[in-house]
Amino acid sequence: MERMRGDGNGKGNAVRGRDETEEERADRRWADLLQELRVAQTGVQILFGFLLTVAFQPRFVELSQTDQTIYSVTVVLGAATTGVLIGPVAFHRMLTGRRLKPQTVAWASRLTVLGLVLLLCTMAAALLLILRVVLDDTIALWLVVAMVVWFVVCWFVLPAWTRATRRGLD
Numbered sequence: 001m002e003r004m005r006g007d008g009n010g011k012g013n014a015v016r017g018r019d020e021t022e023e024e025r026a027d028r029r030w031a032d033l034l035q036e037l038r039v040a041q042t043g044v045q046i047l048f049g050f051l052l053t054v055a056f057q058p059r060f061v062e063l064s065q066t067d068q069t070i071y072s073v074t075v076v077l078g079a080a081t082t083g084v085l086i087g088p089v090a091f092h093r094m095l096t097g098r099r100l101k102p103q104t105v106a107w108a109s110r111l112t113v114l115g116l117v118l119l120l121c122t123m124a125a126a127l128l129l130i131l132r133v134v135l136d137d138t139i140a141l142w143l144v145v146a147m148v149v150w151f152v153v154c155w156f157v158l159p160a161w162t163r164a165t166r167r168g169l170d
Contacts, residue, residue: 026101048078074125081122085115124148
């Protein structure tokens with residue numbers, strides 16, 4: 001098998017990178033992705049489990065129709081997030097042994113990013129629901145907007161900025 005040096009994006013690079021085959025790179029990227037998924041899945045499972053219990057609390061019927069709608073949307077978002085973050089495992093299982101590891105890793109990475117976007121939406125909806133119960137609606141909305149901006153900066157902007165500034169150094 002031909003060895004190549006790469007930048008982690010599957011593109012060869014004569015100066016920087018690891019000395020690994022495409023399959024070795026796929027194995028390493030898959031292991032990295034699994035670690036990331038473990039962190040995300042744990043958080044989603046805890047949040048989703050909590051959400052599932054809310055409807056069975058005595059005070060649930062006291063929520064306004066708007067809050068019950070927000071709750072329903074939040075539960076559906078939580079289920080969608082759970083599904084998409086477990087998706088890479090199912091994808092891998094269905095394709096194991098078919099010599100498609102690089103493609104599997106690429107699709108699993110896409111599903112994971114989608115999972116992060118859905119998790120962001122789930123967190124925003126859950127925060128909105130909780131903060132509407134304890135604060136004025138306007139203050140709750142502004143706090144949720146601030147938190148969404150914070151998540152977007154931490155999860156997407158900083159990595160994109162780092163990637164863009166790093167590209168200029170190679």
